[in-house]
Amino acid sequence: xxxxxxxxxxxxxxxxxxxxxxxxxxxxxxxxxxxxxxxxxxxxxxxxxxxxxxxxxxxxxxxxxxxxxxxxxxxxxxxxxxxxxxxxxxxxxxxxxxxxxxxxxxxxxxxxxxxxxxxxxxxxxxxxxxxxxxxxxxxxxxxxxxxxxxxxxxxxxxxxxxxxxxxxxxxxxxxxxxxxxxxxxxxxxxxxxxxxxxxxxxxxxxxxxxxxxxxxxxxxxxxxxxxxxxxxxxxxxxxxxxxxxxxxxxxxxxxxxxxxxxxxxx
Ligand SMILES: Cc1cc2nc3c(=O)[nH]c(=O)nc-3n(C[C@H](O)[C@H](O)[C@H](O)COP(=O)(O)OP(=O)(O)OC[C@H]3O[C@@H](n4cnc5c(N)ncnc54)[C@H](O)[C@@H]3O)c2cc1C
Ligand code: FES
Numbered sequence: 001x002x003x004x005x006x007x008x009x010x011x012x013x014x015x016x017x018x019x020x021x022x023x024x025x026x027x028x029x030x031x032x033x034x035x036x037x038x039x040x041x042x043x044x045x046x047x048x049x050x051x052x053x054x055x056x057x058x059x060x061x062x063x064x065x066x067x068x069x070x071x072x073x074x075x076x077x078x079x080x081x082x083x084x085x086x087x088x089x090x091x092x093x094x095x096x097x098x099x100x101x102x103x104x105x106x107x108x109x110x111x112x113x114x115x116x117x118x119x120x121x122x123x124x125x126x127x128x129x130x131x132x133x134x135x136x137x138x139x140x141x142x143x144x145x146x147x148x149x150x151x152x153x154x155x156x157x158x159x160x161x162x163x164x165x166x167x168x169x170x171x172x173x174x175x176x177x178x179x180x181x182x183x184x185x186x187x188x189x190x191x192x193x194x195x196x197x198x199x200x201x202x203x204x205x206x207x208x209x210x211x212x213x214x215x216x217x218x219x220x221x222x223x224x225x226x227x228x229x230x231x232x233x234x235x236x237x238x239x240x241x242x243x244x245x246x247x248x249x250x251x252x253x254x255x256x257x258x259x260x261x262x263x264x265x266x
Pocket of ligand 2: 215216218221223225240
């Protein structure tokens, strides 16, 4: 089998998690065995030219299933969210790099913001009780997947912007003197930048999942270029192919690091 493939995958289970967030489990066959959390699928949207990138929340090879959590943001995600059990997703997957858990006996900190939380679930599960999730949401009614992390044995700490659930404030304020050996993060760029700084201060490795507007999703169009740092200096990498998960030290976080296309053909 190729590194990635296209597949029509029947929706086995659909649940509404909040007003605009939906949880899908699809029959993915052998794709489930070669996928891991943090990689993503390009999902075809009927009537649209470009597929939509959605993270793999969990891969379950035993049950030949993939799980996706989708938030309605625009027309494409609204169409996907409207699909029902028995309908199918047309996937191009698995794409990009996923989280690399490494030694799961380490104390791991998972930091997520909003719709950045789902890909952390599959990465956190192998750590069980060694994992702490610090997750930030707009408000209490936007909190997702708390029970899933708890069922996996992880400690869950929540912050909300309006204080309606958990602690009011930034997700990074949930950490206190907590000690950890490794960090995994996914969410808005300012949050990732703060987490990267924290990792530098504590001297621990940190993997961050970047989000960038995408077209092809397979490294061909350069639409998702991001500035990176390597041994030979700075260079442009592709979020879809070189990422979306990067070592936080390889990301250039300063202003002007993101190159966004002015207009997109959808
Ligand atoms: C690697 C990666 C993983 C993602 N994982 C998830 C996930 O697990 N769950 C989830 O709900 N969303 C996820 N997103 C964001 C999701 O792809 C966008 O919300 C979605 O593409 C918006 O499409 P739309 O048609 O609803 O919105 P529109 O704004 O109408 O989209 C217009 C165009 O812009 C692109 N676009 C718009 N916003 C984004 C964005 N934030 N990132 C990339 N392309 C965008 C669309 O693909 C489309 O081509 C992820 C994005 C990336 C890059
Ligand atoms: S989306 Fe085309 S190169 Fe990344």
